[in-house]
Amino acid sequence: MEEFIVYLREEGNRESTIVTYVGIINGFKKWYEESFGQILDPQRVSALDVQNYKQYLLKVAKNKQQGRLSPKTVNKKIEGLRTYFRFLKHTGVIEVSPVDKVKPQKIQKRSDSVRWLDRNEKNYLVRVMNTPGEWRNKENLMIRNRAIVYFMLHAGLRIGEVVNLEMDDLDLVKQIIYIQDGKGGKFRRVEMNKDLLTALKQWLDIRPLDKGQQVFISQKGPMTAQGIQSMFREIRIKTNIEDLTPHALRHTFCHDLAVKGVSLSLIADLAGHSDLNTTRIYIRSNEEERRKALSMLSAEE
Template identity: 80%
Template sequence: MDNFILYLREEGSRESTITTYIGIVVQFNKWYEETFGKEIDPAAVSALDIQDYKQYLLHTAKNRTNGRLSPKTINKKIEGLRTYFRFLHEKGLIATNPVEKVKPQKIQNRSDSVRWLDRNEKNYLVRVMNTVSEWKNKEHLMIRNRALVYLMLHAGLRIGEVTNLELNDIDLVKQIIYIQDGKGGKFRRVEMNKDLLIALKQWLEIRPTDKGNNVFISQKGPMTTPGIQSIFKELKAKTKLEDLTPHALRHTFCHDLAQKGVSLSLIADLAGHTDLNTTRIYIRSSEEERRGAVDKLSGER
């Protein structure tokens, strides 16, 4: 396992990805040993065993809330195993990769599972982010959290990208944010709009200078992903927006661009998508937008 970790690091995998893949392998090993009643020998694992495991994930395995695993989660587990057995094959420890021909689980109607904020929800969120009393009259918290939220809402950053953002990644003069280590280790740049620029300037003006290089910090030091998730838990309580998550704000950013007529290729560039089909989901209109469209025909002669 130590050699597998080293292999992933040499391939440029992020530490969060490495942790996920290790967990996936451990879970598979446990299933194998419980299913066959013997210690796992990677060289003896067949493609049929992997298919049986996939069926277990589809029909038996549960998530943290005791519900069925989503196709996306199952595909992540299969991809983790594919990487692990590829490592073993490349090192000459197994003859073939048993996961190589296992197909990913088909994800249908992906656009139906994507949630973004509509105009009223977004306006209400912005109002909360600009009301000091909503933050127990602690203006510095409002200013910090507003900048954090605006990075997702107005620049489409992922939660991990916000966590890893450093001071030298922000150019206030050119009004550009540089994402040094996006998903898959990809670099991209995102231009700031006026609202985001003002929010970041206000935060950087009051940000303590003795807490390292991370843009967002708490009293204990650099903010972590759980720390940001805690902020969103508080925001849910304040706004009563049940679907409010960091990724919902990223979806809102992409959806709003699509609704403004921005090309799919440009949205993909700003969001860091490598597949235009990922971006295409934002063309789906909301019920309000569809109703407004057909209402335009009402009364025509």
């Protein structure tokens, strides 16, 4: 284990990641020794053993906070074992890794897990982002944060895309944003609507000119993903929307376009989706929209 830890450090893993790996190995060791009544010997572990452990994690093992482990969590544990046994193979302890033949658990993509804001939540968010009193009367802070929110809400940018946005990526004359897609390095363009353009111009009017190319900055320097996440924690408190996240705003952008009747291909183009199946989830209506549609039906024609 000590050699494995040294190996992980040499590979550039963070200490928190190393702790996670060690926990995964110890969890497997405990299960193995309780199941077989003998000390774990990596040379005796078979692919069937690892497969049985995977089934144990899926059906028996429980998370203290959430109950049974999710397939995603199980896959992370199996991937941790994969790294460990590959290390043992690399160092000559074993000849073949028993994990290589164990496939990850398929994760069912559920469209109902996608969260977007309904009309009331969206209106309240916009009201908070336009009320200086909500920002301790620090209007400059409100103006910057509003622009960040609007880039997600009105242009569908991911948090990483907002962080990496540079002044040269903005064409205020043609009202276009040029975005390098963080998932694959492809470029796409999104035209700015009136609300976003206004919010952006107000931010650029007060943004210091000597702070480099990055569009969004703080007192300490360029805005980071952690900084934006911290900003959203504050917004969640102000709006009382507990699951408000940057990606929820991106989902709201896509869903609102779908509700307006925009084609899937155009939504995919604006959002930077490479697969239309990713975009189809926004066709799903929420409860309010379904009730409104059904209320238009009458028992008498």
